Amino acid sequence: MIKLLIADDEHIVIESLKFIIEKSLDGVEIVATARSGREAIEKTLNLKPDVVLMDIHMPGINGMDAIRHIKSTHPDVLFIIITAYEYFQYAKDAVNLGVFEYLLKPVNRQKVIKTIQDAKEVIYNRRETIQREMILREKIDKIIPHMEGQFIYSQLLNSGIIKDINFYEEIFATKLEKGYVMMAIVKEIESLGKEENLKNSLLKQKFYNFFQLELKNLTRCLIGPPLLDRITAYIPIVEDMDDYEVRNQAIDYGKKIMMKINKLMKIDYTIGIGKSYDIQHFSQSVNEAYIATSLSEENDVIHFEDIHFSSNTTADYPAGKDKMLLHKILTGELKEVLEIFEEIFWWMSTYYKEDIDQIKSKLIELVILIQKTIPSSVEGNYKLEDGYLIQILKIKNIEELKISYLNYLKTIVVNLETSKEKEIKGLITKAIKYIDKNFNQNISLNDVAKEMNMSYHYFSKFFKDSTGENFVDYLTNLRIEKSKDILKDATVNVKEVCFEVGYSDPNYFSKIFKKITGMTPTEYRANGLSQEVM
Template sequence: MIKLLIADDEYLVIESIKFIIEKHVPDVQIVGTAASGREVIEKAFDLKPDVIFMDIRMPGINGIDAIRQIKNTHSDIIFVIITAYEYFNYAKDAVNLGVYEYLLKPINKQRLVETIQNISDILSVKREAIQREILLKEKIDKIIPHMEGQFVYSQLFNGRVIRGIEFYEEIFSMKLQHGYVMMAMVDDFESDIKEENLKNSLYQQSFYDFFSLELKNLYPCLIGPPLLDRIVAYMPVNQDIDAYEARNMSMDIATKLMERIHRNTKIRYKIGIGRIYDIEYFSKSCNEAYTAASVSESDGVTHFEDIVFHLEKVDTYPINKEKDLIDRLLTGNISEVLEVFEEIFWWLSTHYKDDIDKIKSKLLELLIMLKRAIPYEIEESSIAEQSYFTDILKIHQVNALKTSYMNYLKNVSSRIEDLRKRELSGLIAKSIKYINENYHRNISLDDAAKEVNMSYHYFSKFFKDSVGKNFVDYLTERRIEKSKEILKDGSVSIKEVCYKIGYSDPNYFSKIFKKITGITPTEYRANALSQEVIG
């Protein structure tokens, strides 16, 4: 069925066209008529016809201008011009606007019928093409998620250099050459009750579904299939984006994602984010995301660069118990370190039984892994002394070997914790120094975060945990303390004091000052000056 709108200011012309169509042309519905340019524009918007018969000369907006305006919003409508005159200039405009036919009044019945039939053929072909396109899109929409999963899965476990990356970029409609990995890791849950485990599995699957749906709504990305307790997303980024900006953007996305997921699931999880690399180094970013998630608090987001120690070499090892040991060791969690080592040692003693030399060999391999994973500063502090290799070789009892190795791990963990405290202390000292030197400027949390190379999300929590108050409160108190010193100089106006400590609004300064001290700057100055006189 073709929907037709007729626009002409002559009643008899409209009735003539209607009569011919109703008598000689089936499958055409005349959805409306219009007698002016403005009216046809409005009805085209409301009725959405397939075809419009348009008179050139109408009151107000002429037919050509009406076609031009309608084309701006409904480019697929077919236009047929009807007119009593052959206007050459109008004919040229009509051709430029893609008008299908140009009919002269009085309308010839045979010409009108042929025109409608030809338009019907055109619309049929167009509709068939649209149907084929819809069917093709449905098929592609079913295939693409599988290709997406295979793409991410392949990068996770094969790590091969991708050939024909342009093909995948076209398939997924996004640039893939550069990006980072975001990984969500679900907290372990084990129960002796079968129903509880089943319920948790359903919750876990629901979480993965929400994660995929909400993340794709927030950012164009590729998401792999769930892998036991985790799900991996590849987040493409522009090559020219600033690394610091990209880091904060990734934290924003993850934070918004968690807010949305919390509304739909109660399962406990954490999100880790790796750094940006070329696609060839996908696994490097993936292992960084895993490390970040491993050290993150439950229901938290951690970027790899926000970990105090940048574990440049951890990513070369498989994700297994050995890697768990390294992760927990480098975060200073000694109780978890010993728990993981218990599992490793149990496996060694079970599989190699009384072959203590084989157990020693495996433990020495693990020791080498630990040495390589420990940041350079700690190696220099002689944590993994060469003499310990000799000590292991001298032990001849399995239990003594286990005890010795556990003592070694405790020693490593203790030294890492000491270094962590020193480094954290240095970072907070650097932050406070920055505030003290720049309080008079319009500085922000983001400025201070950049100074110590942290994302503002992580720095905000880090600063509050270390100082006991948030950044804004600390900066405000520092400014007020400095203002008290300046107020004792009666030659400096209140407005000047305001500007000297970093505020631009004297009224706001007075309000904050009173909130903290209980009195206005003017009252404080009067008290301070009177005490000097008395003194």
């Protein structure tokens, strides 16, 4: 069925056309008639006919102008002009407007029937084309997620150059040669029964679905299906995009997802981000993203480059308690480290029935794993040497073996934290030196973060945790202190002082100065000079 509207100012023409159509054509419904151009526009907008039979000369807005107006909002409407005027200019305008047919009055019955049948066929063909496209689009939409999963899964299992990269780029309509991995891991939830297990599984699936939806809304990416406790996404980037810009943009994506998830559900998870690489190094970005998730706090986002010692840690964490032990060692949680080891040692003692040689063997494996995990940049006697392995072999008593190992773990954690504090102290010293050197320039938090090779998100938190105040407050206080010294020189006017400490607006400088000191720069100078005289 197609919908048709007749627009003509002559009543007899309208009735004649209605009679011809209703008696001679099936599948055509006359939805309305109009006696003017304005009425034709209004009814077309409201009723959305497929075909409009339009007279050219009508009171008010003429037929040509009405067609132009309707075309601007409903370009798919077919127009058949019926007119008594055979002017060349009208025919030319009709062609330019894409009019389907141009008929002259008095109308020929067979010509009207043939024209509307032709229009009907065009509309049906168009509908069939749209329907086929929709069906094809639906099929593609169902296939694409499977193709994404295949791409991600194949990369996780088979690192290296993708031979058919061009095929995937054509399928996904995006360049894939360079990008980074974002990974979300849900913390395993301990439950008591089947019903609780089902609830936890549904909650995890809801998390994965929401993560996928939000990331897709933020950027073009490929996302694999959830595997075990995690979901992995590959975000392609433009080849010439600055790495620092990519890093901060990636963290922004993660933070936005995190904010929405935290509002929607209560679940413990971490989001980790690897560095950007060429596609053949996909597995490296995967490993980095996994390390980031393992070392970040719950319900947080962290980039691999924002982790201390991250470039030296290993990605091959063992599953279960071993993995948890390594995580707690690197995060400096001594109490948890000792508690987890107690569980591991209890299991070993029970499983091996106090066979000390078997226990030693497993502990030595764990020692080697911990040694690989401890950053190679860390020096000192807590970076275990072969002598400790020999010491383990010499121990004859299980309890003595346990105590020795506990002491070993304590030494590692304490000294790692000491090393970390030294590194943090060195980093904040470097940041403060940079600010002190450039305080009179137009520097921002982003400038200092880039100098420190940290993302601005991480540096902002790092700076406040280390100094007790945020970057803007620190810079403002530093500038005011410097300005106090300069104001002691009476030959330098306040405007010059303003510029020397990094401000471009003297009025703003005076306002900030008074807010911090309780006096304007002029009052401060006068007060200082009067005290000197006294």
